[in-house]
Amino acid sequence: MEIAGNCGVFVGGASGMCRATAMRFAEKGGKVAILDLEQSDGAKVAESLGGVFQPCNVMDYEGMEASIESAVNAIGGIHFMVNTAGGGVAQRTIKKDGSRHALEDFRRIIDLNLIASFNINSIAAQHMASNEPNENGERGVMINTASIAAFEGQIGQVAYTAAKGGIAAMTLTMARDLGTHGIRCMTIAPSLFDTGLTAGIPDEGALQLTKDAAFPKRMGRPDEFAVMAIAIFESAMMNGSTLRVDGGQRFAPR
Numbered sequence: 122m123e124i125a126g127n128c129g130v131f132v133g134g135a136s137g138m139c140r141a142t143a144m145r146f147a148e149k150g151g152k153v154a155i156l157d158l159e160q161s162d163g164a165k166v167a168e169s170l171g172g173v174f175q176p177c178n179v180m181d182y183e184g185m186e187a188s189i190e191s192a193v194n195a196i197g198g199i200h201f202m203v204n205t206a207g208g209g210v211a212q213r214t215i216k217k218d219g220s221r222h223a224l225e226d227f228r229r230i231i232d233l234n235l236i237a238s239f240n241i242n243s244i245a246a247q248h249m250a251s252n253e254p255n256e257n258g259e260r261g262v263m264i265n266t267a268s269i270a271a272f273e274g275q276i277g278q279v280a281y282t283a284a285k286g287g288i289a290a291m292t293l294t295m296a297r298d299l300g301t302h303g304i305r306c307m308t309i310a311p312s313l314f315d316t317g318l319t320a321g322i323p324d325e326g327a328l329q330l331t332k333d334a335a336f337p338k339r340m341g342r343p344d345e346f347a348v349m350a351i352a353i354f355e356s357a358m359m360n361g362s363t364l365r366v367d368g369g370q371r372f373a374p375r
């Protein structure tokens with residue numbers, strides 16, 4: 122799809138990989154809505170891109186309907202939706218003290234990553250379905266964020282792995298569901314990226330976590346995610362799969 126003149130909704134767009142994607146989309150002439158937590162830098166980021174900020178919490182499933190609708194009305198449509206809101210918890214299935222992984226923590230991580238992503242996707246797709254198709258029959262593109270932990274989760278990542286694995290697994294099915302509407306659905310699975318989420322990881326920790334990459338052996342940069350997300354939007358053949366953006370990294374068990 123062409124970016125110029127089209128509209129993008131960026132959930133988690135106040136920071137990191139989604140902000141970098143919104144920046145590239147705006148640079149190429151797209152209209153941008155940043156959706157993020159009220160206390161985030163969303164308003165500042167939106168202003169710098171000539172876009173709008175819509176506060177939201179992806180865990181407020183019903184509230185997301187109104188948030189997305191208001192963003193869509195403000196910028197005049199939705200052709201692109203990128204969602205990076207998410208996160209994990211560090212807990213083993215059986216902890217060192219013999220107690221079990223707290224079920225409520227497992228459920229919270231599934232809710233934040235998997236249920237929230239599906240909810241955002243179904244709302245965004247409903248809006249996109251009423252778009253006029255372009256000359257190739259395309260109405261919109263959605264990108265979710267998994268992690269390479271979806272495929273090789275480290276010790277203590279069981280909830281995160283289950284949630285991100287669910288996002289990766291639903292991608293093809295959702296693309297098939299939405300194919301008749303001309304809506305594409307992709308997932309990006311990053312390795313360790315230098316963003317707000319990882320700001321607390323010390324340099325030695327980052328070295329340890331990137332040592333098994335083929336090349337480059339370093340954290341990814343938010344713009345390296347953005348370049349991929351923009352390529353997905355622009356290429357009509359990108360659909361139904363999860364792309365690793367990881368420098369050839371495979372996580373070791375710890």
Ligand SMILES: NC(=O)c1ccc[n+]([C@@H]2O[C@H](COP(=O)([O-])OP(=O)(O)OC[C@H]3O[C@@H](n4cnc5c(N)ncnc54)[C@H](O)[C@@H]3O)[C@@H](O)[C@H]2O)c1
Nearest residue numbers: 133136137138158178179205206207268313314316317318
């Ligand atoms: N950074 C990494 O190393 C890495 C690696 C693999 C996967 N991921 C995934 O990427 C995503 C995080 O993106 P990032 O690394 O650019 O981090 P980031 O913290 O820079 O950006 C994430 C944005 O999401 C927003 N957000 C968080 N919870 C939200 C909620 N409940 N409602 C609305 N907005 C919310 C945050 O305010 C933030 O602006 C997560 O889904 C994470 O699992 C990150």
